[in-house]
Amino acid sequence: MYKKLFIPGPTHVVDEVLEAMAIPMIGHRDSLYSDMHGEVVEKLKKMLYTDNRIYLSTSSSTGMMEGAIRNCVQTKALMTDCGAFSKRWAQIATANGKETEVIKVEMGEAITPEMVDEKLAQGGFDSVFITHNETSTGVTNPLKEIAALVKEKYPDVLVLVDAVSIMSGAEIRVDDWDLDVVLAGTQKAFALPPGLCVIAVSDAAFERSKTTENKGYYFDFVALEGKAVKSQTPATPALSLINALNVQMDRIIKEGVENRFTRHAEMAKYVQDWAKEYFALYVNDEKYLSPTITNIKNTRGISVADLNKELAKRGAMLSNGYGALKEKSFRIAHMGDLQMEDLKWLTGQIEDILEL
Numbered sequence: 001m002y003k004k005l006f007i008p009g010p011t012h013v014v015d016e017v018l019e020a021m022a023i024p025m026i027g028h029r030d031s032l033y034s035d036m037h038g039e040v041v042e043k044l045k046k047m048l049y050t051d052n053r054i055y056l057s058t059s060s061s062t063g064m065m066e067g068a069i070r071n072c073v074q075t076k077a078l079m080t081d082c083g084a085f086s087k088r089w090a091q092i093a094t095a096n097g098k099e100t101e102v103i104k105v106e107m108g109e110a111i112t113p114e115m116v117d118e119k120l121a122q123g124g125f126d127s128v129f130i131t132h133n134e135t136s137t138g139v140t141n142p143l144k145e146i147a148a149l150v151k152e153k154y155p156d157v158l159v160l161v162d163a164v165s166i167m168s169g170a171e172i173r174v175d176d177w178d179l180d181v182v183l184a185g186t187q188k189a190f191a192l193p194p195g196l197c198v199i200a201v202s203d204a205a206f207e208r209s210k211t212t213e214n215k216g217y218y219f220d221f222v223a224l225e226g227k228a229v230k231s232q233t234p235a236t237p238a239l240s241l242i243n244a245l246n247v248q249m250d251r252i253i254k255e256g257v258e259n260r261f262t263r264h265a266e267m268a269k270y271v272q273d274w275a276k277e278y279f280a281l282y283v284n285d286e287k288y289l290s291p292t293i294t295n296i297k298n299t300r301g302i303s304v305a306d307l308n309k310e311l312a313k314r315g316a317m318l319s320n321g322y323g324a325l326k327e328k329s330f331r332i333a334h335m336g337d338l339q340m341e342d343l344k345w346l347t348g349q350i351e352d353i354l355e356l
Protein backbone atom coordinates (compact mmCIF):
# COMPACT_ATOMS: atom_id res chain seq x y z
CA MET A 1 0.00 0.00 0.00
CA TYR A 2 1.25 3.46 -0.83
CA LYS A 3 1.70 5.76 2.14
CA LYS A 4 1.34 9.50 2.37
CA LEU A 5 4.88 10.76 2.89
CA PHE A 6 5.71 13.02 5.81
CA ILE A 7 9.41 12.41 5.21
CA PRO A 8 11.84 15.07 3.94
CA GLY A 9 11.95 13.74 0.43
CA PRO A 10 10.62 12.33 -1.66
CA THR A 11 7.48 14.14 -0.64
CA HIS A 12 3.80 13.66 -1.44
CA VAL A 13 3.06 14.41 -5.11
CA VAL A 14 -0.46 15.41 -6.15
CA ASP A 15 -2.20 13.56 -8.98
CA GLU A 16 -2.21 16.55 -11.34
CA VAL A 17 1.60 16.70 -11.17
CA LEU A 18 2.00 12.92 -11.49
CA GLU A 19 -0.22 12.97 -14.55
CA ALA A 20 1.93 15.71 -16.09
CA MET A 21 4.75 13.12 -16.27
CA ALA A 22 2.70 11.06 -18.71
CA ILE A 23 3.24 13.08 -21.88
CA PRO A 24 4.38 11.76 -25.26
CA MET A 25 8.12 12.19 -25.75
CA ILE A 26 9.30 15.23 -27.65
CA GLY A 27 12.65 15.81 -29.31
CA HIS A 28 14.89 17.82 -27.01
CA ARG A 29 16.06 19.96 -29.94
CA ASP A 30 12.46 20.61 -30.97
CA SER A 31 10.94 24.03 -30.32
CA LEU A 32 8.26 22.27 -28.24
CA TYR A 33 11.00 21.43 -25.77
CA SER A 34 12.59 24.89 -25.81
CA ASP A 35 9.20 26.49 -25.19
CA MET A 36 8.64 24.30 -22.15
CA HIS A 37 12.19 24.82 -20.83
CA GLY A 38 11.92 28.58 -21.29
CA GLU A 39 8.59 28.73 -19.48
CA VAL A 40 9.90 26.77 -16.50
CA VAL A 41 12.95 29.01 -16.20
CA GLU A 42 10.86 32.21 -16.27
CA LYS A 43 8.55 30.88 -13.54
CA LEU A 44 11.52 29.82 -11.39
CA LYS A 45 13.05 33.28 -11.73
CA LYS A 46 9.85 34.80 -10.45
CA MET A 47 9.75 32.48 -7.43
CA LEU A 48 13.42 33.13 -6.62
CA TYR A 49 13.23 36.90 -7.26
CA THR A 50 16.16 36.68 -9.62
CA ASP A 51 17.47 37.63 -13.03
CA ASN A 52 20.35 35.20 -12.70
CA ARG A 53 20.71 32.35 -15.18
CA ILE A 54 18.91 29.18 -14.19
CA TYR A 55 19.90 25.70 -15.31
CA LEU A 56 17.84 22.55 -15.19
CA SER A 57 20.03 19.61 -14.32
CA THR A 58 18.97 16.02 -14.81
CA SER A 59 20.50 14.70 -11.61
CA SER A 60 19.71 14.54 -7.96
CA SER A 61 20.87 17.53 -5.91
CA THR A 62 24.08 15.82 -4.90
CA GLY A 63 25.15 15.78 -8.55
CA MET A 64 24.79 19.52 -8.86
CA MET A 65 26.44 20.06 -5.46
CA GLU A 66 29.46 18.33 -6.94
CA GLY A 67 29.09 20.44 -10.08
CA ALA A 68 28.96 23.68 -8.10
CA ILE A 69 32.16 22.80 -6.27
CA ARG A 70 33.97 21.82 -9.45
CA ASN A 71 32.94 25.04 -11.20
CA CYS A 72 33.54 27.51 -8.39
CA VAL A 73 36.37 26.41 -6.10
CA GLN A 74 39.87 27.29 -7.26
CA THR A 75 41.84 27.95 -4.09
CA LYS A 76 40.08 27.05 -0.84
CA ALA A 77 36.47 26.60 0.24
CA LEU A 78 34.97 27.36 3.62
CA MET A 79 32.50 24.65 4.63
CA THR A 80 29.90 25.00 7.37
CA ASP A 81 28.99 21.70 9.00
CA CYS A 82 25.86 21.63 11.17
CA GLY A 83 24.60 18.17 10.28
CA ALA A 84 24.62 15.38 7.70
CA PHE A 85 23.83 17.37 4.58
CA SER A 86 26.12 20.31 5.27
CA LYS A 87 28.85 17.76 5.98
CA ARG A 88 28.25 16.45 2.45
CA TRP A 89 29.56 19.69 0.90
CA ALA A 90 32.94 19.09 2.57
CA GLN A 91 32.94 15.41 1.62
CA ILE A 92 32.32 16.22 -2.03
CA ALA A 93 34.99 18.93 -2.07
CA THR A 94 37.56 16.57 -0.57
CA ALA A 95 36.58 13.80 -2.98
CA ASN A 96 37.32 16.25 -5.79
CA GLY A 97 40.72 17.18 -4.42
CA LYS A 98 39.65 20.68 -3.33
CA GLU A 99 41.18 22.31 -0.30
CA THR A 100 38.70 23.12 2.47
CA GLU A 101 38.40 24.35 5.99
CA VAL A 102 35.36 23.45 8.02
CA ILE A 103 33.38 25.29 10.67
CA LYS A 104 31.62 22.60 12.66
CA VAL A 105 28.89 23.08 15.23
CA GLU A 106 26.95 20.51 17.25
CA MET A 107 23.91 19.00 15.56
CA GLY A 108 20.88 21.16 16.32
CA GLU A 109 22.91 24.37 16.30
CA ALA A 110 23.04 26.96 13.54
CA ILE A 111 25.92 28.57 11.67
CA THR A 112 26.14 32.31 12.43
CA PRO A 113 27.62 35.24 10.46
CA GLU A 114 30.16 35.75 13.27
CA MET A 115 31.55 32.23 12.85
CA VAL A 116 31.89 32.74 9.11
CA ASP A 117 33.50 36.15 9.59
CA GLU A 118 36.08 34.78 12.00
CA LYS A 119 37.17 32.09 9.53
CA LEU A 120 37.11 34.22 6.38
CA ALA A 121 39.21 36.85 8.15
CA GLN A 122 42.10 34.36 8.07
CA GLY A 123 42.17 34.83 4.30
CA GLY A 124 42.76 32.52 1.34
CA PHE A 125 39.17 31.50 0.71
CA ASP A 126 37.38 31.92 -2.61
CA SER A 127 34.03 30.43 -1.61
CA VAL A 128 31.75 29.65 1.31
CA PHE A 129 29.15 26.89 1.30
CA ILE A 130 25.95 27.12 3.29
CA THR A 131 23.16 24.62 3.78
CA HIS A 132 20.12 26.82 4.11
CA ASN A 133 17.94 24.18 5.73
CA GLU A 134 19.80 21.33 7.45
CA THR A 135 17.34 18.49 6.89
CA SER A 136 19.03 16.14 9.35
CA THR A 137 18.51 18.45 12.33
CA GLY A 138 15.64 20.79 11.42
CA VAL A 139 17.78 23.93 11.60
CA THR A 140 17.41 26.79 9.12
CA ASN A 141 20.62 28.79 9.01
CA PRO A 142 20.44 32.61 8.82
CA LEU A 143 21.33 32.65 5.14
CA LYS A 144 20.45 36.25 4.41
CA GLU A 145 22.59 37.52 7.30
CA ILE A 146 25.53 35.26 6.45
CA ALA A 147 25.45 36.31 2.79
CA ALA A 148 25.22 40.00 3.76
CA LEU A 149 28.33 39.68 5.93
CA VAL A 150 30.30 37.86 3.25
CA LYS A 151 29.36 40.30 0.50
CA GLU A 152 30.14 43.33 2.64
CA LYS A 153 33.51 42.24 3.96
CA TYR A 154 34.73 39.65 1.45
CA PRO A 155 33.27 40.62 -1.93
CA ASP A 156 35.46 38.16 -3.87
CA VAL A 157 34.20 35.16 -1.92
CA LEU A 158 31.35 33.32 -3.66
CA VAL A 159 28.34 32.24 -1.59
CA LEU A 160 27.04 28.83 -2.61
CA VAL A 161 23.81 27.54 -1.14
CA ASP A 162 22.19 24.14 -0.79
CA ALA A 163 18.51 25.08 -0.60
CA VAL A 164 17.37 21.54 -1.31
CA SER A 165 14.81 21.07 1.44
CA ILE A 166 13.53 24.66 1.57
CA MET A 167 13.31 26.12 -1.95
CA SER A 168 9.66 26.90 -2.75
CA GLY A 169 8.75 26.48 0.93
CA ALA A 170 10.21 29.80 2.12
CA GLU A 171 11.39 33.05 0.63
CA ILE A 172 14.81 33.04 -1.00
CA ARG A 173 15.62 36.40 -2.62
CA VAL A 174 18.55 35.37 -4.74
CA ASP A 175 19.34 38.84 -6.13
CA ASP A 176 18.65 40.93 -3.02
CA TRP A 177 20.64 38.54 -0.85
CA ASP A 178 23.44 38.36 -3.44
CA LEU A 179 23.62 34.57 -3.59
CA ASP A 180 26.00 33.21 -6.20
CA VAL A 181 24.77 29.65 -6.46
CA VAL A 182 21.49 28.31 -5.13
CA LEU A 183 20.33 24.79 -5.91
CA ALA A 184 17.52 22.42 -5.05
CA GLY A 185 16.21 19.06 -6.19
CA THR A 186 12.57 18.60 -7.11
CA GLN A 187 11.61 15.84 -4.66
CA LYS A 188 11.51 18.01 -1.52
CA ALA A 189 9.49 21.22 -1.12
CA PHE A 190 8.79 21.35 -4.87
CA ALA A 191 6.76 18.15 -4.39
CA LEU A 192 7.75 16.47 -7.64
CA PRO A 193 9.30 13.07 -8.23
CA PRO A 194 13.12 12.93 -7.84
CA GLY A 195 15.64 13.24 -10.67
CA LEU A 196 15.81 16.94 -11.46
CA CYS A 197 17.75 19.78 -9.86
CA VAL A 198 17.40 23.52 -10.49
CA ILE A 199 20.28 25.91 -9.97
CA ALA A 200 20.57 29.70 -10.10
CA VAL A 201 24.04 30.96 -11.04
CA SER A 202 25.23 34.57 -10.65
CA ASP A 203 27.51 36.46 -13.05
CA ALA A 204 30.36 36.18 -10.55
CA ALA A 205 29.95 32.40 -10.24
CA PHE A 206 29.74 32.08 -14.01
CA GLU A 207 32.88 34.19 -14.49
CA ARG A 208 34.68 32.05 -11.93
CA SER A 209 33.70 28.91 -13.81
CA LYS A 210 35.26 30.22 -17.01
CA THR A 211 38.74 30.13 -15.49
CA THR A 212 38.39 26.99 -13.36
CA GLU A 213 40.31 23.95 -14.54
CA ASN A 214 39.27 20.31 -14.37
CA LYS A 215 35.63 21.03 -13.77
CA GLY A 216 34.48 17.87 -15.50
CA TYR A 217 32.02 17.63 -18.37
CA TYR A 218 28.41 17.03 -17.31
CA PHE A 219 27.96 19.94 -14.89
CA ASP A 220 30.18 22.55 -16.57
CA PHE A 221 28.39 25.90 -16.24
CA VAL A 222 29.88 27.17 -19.50
CA ALA A 223 28.52 24.16 -21.40
CA LEU A 224 25.15 24.48 -19.67
CA GLU A 225 25.03 28.17 -20.57
CA GLY A 226 25.85 27.41 -24.18
CA LYS A 227 22.58 25.51 -24.46
CA ALA A 228 20.55 27.45 -21.90
CA VAL A 229 20.63 30.54 -24.12
CA LYS A 230 18.58 28.41 -26.55
CA SER A 231 16.40 27.04 -23.73
CA GLN A 232 18.05 23.66 -24.09
CA THR A 233 20.43 21.41 -22.18
CA PRO A 234 23.69 19.85 -23.43
CA ALA A 235 22.55 16.27 -22.76
CA THR A 236 19.07 14.75 -22.95
CA PRO A 237 17.04 16.21 -20.08
CA ALA A 238 14.38 14.48 -17.97
CA LEU A 239 11.60 15.80 -20.21
CA SER A 240 8.76 14.24 -18.28
CA LEU A 241 9.95 15.82 -15.05
CA ILE A 242 10.42 19.20 -16.66
CA ASN A 243 6.85 19.07 -17.93
CA ALA A 244 5.70 18.16 -14.42
CA LEU A 245 7.75 21.06 -13.03
CA ASN A 246 6.11 23.41 -15.51
CA VAL A 247 2.69 22.29 -14.28
CA GLN A 248 3.80 22.51 -10.66
CA MET A 249 5.16 26.05 -11.16
CA ASP A 250 1.76 27.05 -12.51
CA ARG A 251 0.16 25.58 -9.40
CA ILE A 252 2.67 27.44 -7.20
CA ILE A 253 2.03 30.74 -8.96
CA LYS A 254 -1.72 30.14 -8.78
CA GLU A 255 -1.49 29.56 -5.03
CA GLY A 256 0.75 32.64 -4.87
CA VAL A 257 4.40 32.20 -3.89
CA GLU A 258 3.92 34.27 -0.76
CA ASN A 259 0.80 32.32 0.19
CA ARG A 260 2.80 29.16 -0.28
CA PHE A 261 5.49 30.43 2.10
CA THR A 262 2.82 31.40 4.63
CA ARG A 263 1.20 27.97 4.38
CA HIS A 264 4.58 26.38 5.16
CA ALA A 265 5.11 28.72 8.12
CA GLU A 266 1.66 27.86 9.47
CA MET A 267 2.17 24.12 9.11
CA ALA A 268 5.56 24.46 10.81
CA LYS A 269 4.07 26.39 13.72
CA TYR A 270 1.35 23.79 14.14
CA VAL A 271 3.82 20.86 14.22
CA GLN A 272 6.23 22.76 16.52
CA ASP A 273 3.42 23.51 18.99
CA TRP A 274 2.28 19.91 18.89
CA ALA A 275 5.85 18.70 19.46
CA LYS A 276 6.21 20.98 22.47
CA GLU A 277 2.95 19.74 23.94
CA TYR A 278 3.73 16.02 23.69
CA PHE A 279 7.50 15.78 23.29
CA ALA A 280 10.15 18.52 22.90
CA LEU A 281 11.86 20.28 20.06
CA TYR A 282 15.28 19.03 19.10
CA VAL A 283 16.44 22.52 18.11
CA ASN A 284 17.14 24.67 21.19
CA ASP A 285 17.11 28.12 19.69
CA GLU A 286 13.64 28.62 18.25
CA LYS A 287 14.77 31.35 15.92
CA TYR A 288 16.44 28.70 13.77
CA LEU A 289 13.44 26.37 13.52
CA SER A 290 12.80 25.16 9.99
CA PRO A 291 9.66 26.07 8.05
CA THR A 292 9.72 22.71 6.23
CA ILE A 293 10.77 20.06 8.75
CA THR A 294 10.49 19.61 12.51
CA ASN A 295 12.88 17.42 14.45
CA ILE A 296 11.20 16.13 17.61
CA LYS A 297 13.12 14.91 20.64
CA ASN A 298 11.93 11.47 21.68
CA THR A 299 11.42 12.44 25.30
CA ARG A 300 8.95 9.60 25.89
CA GLY A 301 11.34 6.88 24.77
CA ILE A 302 8.88 5.54 22.20
CA SER A 303 9.98 3.16 19.48
CA VAL A 304 9.97 5.34 16.38
CA ALA A 305 10.26 2.23 14.21
CA ASP A 306 7.11 0.74 15.79
CA LEU A 307 5.28 4.04 15.46
CA ASN A 308 6.09 4.06 11.76
CA LYS A 309 4.86 0.47 11.43
CA GLU A 310 1.51 1.45 12.92
CA LEU A 311 1.35 4.59 10.80
CA ALA A 312 2.03 2.47 7.71
CA LYS A 313 -1.17 0.52 8.41
CA ARG A 314 -2.99 3.83 8.42
CA GLY A 315 -1.30 5.03 5.24
CA ALA A 316 1.42 7.40 6.42
CA MET A 317 5.16 7.52 6.98
CA LEU A 318 7.35 9.87 8.98
CA SER A 319 11.13 9.95 9.39
CA ASN A 320 13.28 8.53 12.11
CA GLY A 321 16.10 10.68 13.48
CA TYR A 322 19.01 10.97 11.05
CA GLY A 323 22.11 8.87 11.63
CA ALA A 324 23.16 9.05 15.26
CA LEU A 325 19.79 10.62 16.13
CA LYS A 326 17.90 7.47 15.13
CA GLU A 327 15.31 6.64 17.82
CA LYS A 328 16.56 9.67 19.80
CA SER A 329 14.39 11.92 17.68
CA PHE A 330 11.96 11.70 14.82
CA ARG A 331 11.13 14.11 12.04
CA ILE A 332 7.92 15.29 10.49
CA ALA A 333 8.25 17.03 7.14
CA HIS A 334 5.65 19.70 6.41
CA MET A 335 6.64 20.72 2.94
CA GLY A 336 5.48 20.77 -0.62
CA ASP A 337 1.86 19.93 -1.24
CA LEU A 338 1.00 18.74 2.24
CA GLN A 339 -1.77 20.83 3.77
CA MET A 340 -2.63 21.80 7.33
CA GLU A 341 -5.36 19.12 7.44
CA ASP A 342 -2.76 16.46 6.55
CA LEU A 343 -0.63 17.49 9.53
CA LYS A 344 -3.64 17.58 11.84
CA TRP A 345 -4.62 14.12 10.64
CA LEU A 346 -1.06 12.83 11.19
CA THR A 347 -0.69 14.18 14.72
CA GLY A 348 -4.14 12.80 15.53
CA GLN A 349 -3.03 9.35 14.36
CA ILE A 350 0.17 9.58 16.42
CA GLU A 351 -1.81 10.57 19.52
CA ASP A 352 -4.15 7.64 18.93
CA ILE A 353 -1.37 5.09 18.37
CA LEU A 354 0.69 6.24 21.37
CA GLU A 355 -2.41 6.86 23.50
CA LEU A 356 -1.21 10.36 24.35
Ligand SMILES: *Cc1c(COP(=O)(O)O)cnc(C)c1O
Nearest residue numbers: 060061062085133135164165185
Ligand atom coordinates in the same frame (compact mmCIF):
# COMPACT_ATOMS: atom_id res chain seq x y z
C1 LIG B 1 17.93 15.67 0.34
C2 LIG B 1 19.02 16.63 0.53
C3 LIG B 1 20.19 16.58 -0.25
C4 LIG B 1 20.47 15.49 -1.23
O1 LIG B 1 19.57 15.44 -2.26
P1 LIG B 1 19.59 14.26 -3.33
O2 LIG B 1 18.49 14.68 -4.24
O3 LIG B 1 19.34 12.99 -2.61
O4 LIG B 1 20.91 14.28 -4.00
C5 LIG B 1 21.13 17.57 -0.08
N1 LIG B 1 20.95 18.54 0.81
C6 LIG B 1 19.85 18.63 1.58
C7 LIG B 1 19.72 19.76 2.56
C8 LIG B 1 18.85 17.68 1.47
O5 LIG B 1 17.76 17.77 2.24
